[in-house]
Amino acid sequence: MQGMPIDKTTKMRQKIRVIVADDHDCVRVGVKQMLQSVPHIEFVGEAADTHGLAELLDACACDVVVSDITMPGIHGGSNAVPFLRRLLRGRPHPCVVVLTMICHAHMLTGLLHIGVGGIVDKRETVTALIDAIEAAFSGHVYLSAHARAAIEMADAPPQLRAGMLSAREWEIFQLYVQGLAVHQIAARLQRSGKTISTQKRSAMRKLGLETEADLIDYARQIGLA
Incomplete structure (x- = not known):
């Protein structure tokens, strides 16, 4: 995919190229109009699902993807997280800012762990989205007020x-x-069961998951189960 950020030496003199993906027409129209009013941001395309987003990324260079996470996925369902996770594991890749109404702490924390650069609640002001785009483009992590409050209410903030x-x-x-x-994972990876158990517990701790039910619920939310 061509969605590659430009290097630091050109950040100050080039516009931030942004693609917007959301399955609601009104959201895309509103965000497009807002972005087109910002001098240092260039709106380069929009998509209503992950299939359209993938095609855009192949056709257009962009620096930041602003995406919902409950729009249709390439393999069905209404979960864009698996696609975003694969996108963020590529090298190079654009920054991703999630625009969502979801306020589940484990879900938001999971988005940060897969490399999302910003999370903005759709109830926030347009200023929050601009701030998130700028922060992600600069290599920082941005949480809007609603997103931060939801995460901080969890027992294990990220x-x-x-x-x-x-x-x-x-x-x-x-x-x-x-x-x-x-024991099956240990055999497959040729490690001891104790080592696998320790790394599993470490992963759960980093994700703020306390029980097996939390783990399965989280995996389901990000499209792994």
């Missing part, structure tokens, strides 16, 4: 980038929610 899962923790997490037992 550690943002510092708390991201390691590659091994993420692999173990995925295998576990796919139904493999700890």
